[in-house]
């Protein structure tokens with residue numbers, strides 16, 4: 001049985017989204033939070049409140065908290081707090097390609113400083129046994145910063161530590177999300193890994209997963225990101241499970257997210273921006289060229305206008321059975 005996880009997508013897969021997805025679609029074994037940046041006191045008071053509320057909310061699905069960190073002492077303080085919230089696995093982000101993150105040597109920026117990364121792991125794993133022995137650490141990483149040849153050296157570092165799972169997104173930081181995943185490097189790293197490996201990247205349709213498993217029969221763990229954001233039924237499709245009443249599920253998931261966010265952030269611009277983020281992916285389910293709908297959405301200035309645009313979409317559009325993100329390279 002393949003283990004499927006929902007990737008962290010900053011700006012989209014917050015606690016409201018994760019709960020709504022789990023209730024209406026499910027099929028993911030675990031959800032990852034978008035990253036929380038560690039600070040000298042571990043996590044900011046706001047992040048601590050947000051995380052403990054999210055993890056203890058009724059209906060919260062199994063969730064792994066992701067941390068963005070390059071200072072072991074900060075990471076350990078965050079780990080002590082998260083152990084108190086009942087976490088048993090924490091995920092370290094070594095993949096974020098954003099310039100503001102990498103400039104601080106975090107995310108994929110940490111990959112460019114292998115000696116510091118090695119020292120970070122050394123301090124984290126030796127510190128955890130005293131501070132939070134129940135916590136295990138998984139790592140979500142790219143294959144290097146700017147050169148495929150970094151991969152085996154990084155893998156040697158990872159192999160020195162009791163990393164519980166290595167999630168590999170086979171792109172370099174400099175690739176951002178462009179081009180195809182570098183599957184020969186994935187093969188090389190997965191072959192070297194002493195820990196379980198989870199594949200992540202460009203699984204947009206159930207057929208993509210089948211192709212992956214045919215080419216890499218030893219793959220037992222896969223993380224889905226944009227493909228699941230575009231089609232929340234993707235986990236079920238990957239498991240060859242039926243998805244009755246797809247439009248009804250999408251509508252209920254949408255309405256739940258919209259209402260819960262409205263209660264949290266009010267009916268203003270912030271809510272419309274948050275909902276637009278959902279449609280950036282999901283619109284592909286409704287139309288091969290979602291741009292006219294998205295343009296209408298971006299023009300909305302009130303919740304009433306937004307609701308009218310969404311209702312028109314649900315009543316007029318036909319869901320595409322073969323929908324996948326992105327529908328064609330031209331868009």
Ligand SMILES: Cc1cc2nc3c(=O)[nH]c(=O)nc-3n(C[C@H](O)[C@H](O)[C@H](O)COP(=O)(O)O)c2cc1C
Pocket residue numbers: 007008009010011033034035066093095096140169200201202203223224225226227
């Ligand atoms: C909008 C957006 C936000 C993301 N946020 C995060 C994040 O918070 N943490 C993380 O590790 N990766 C993040 N990622 C990367 C995804 O988790 C995933 O690794 C990437 O999209 C490749 O997988 P996919 O092809 O299945 O989407 C983000 C990607 C996108 C497009």
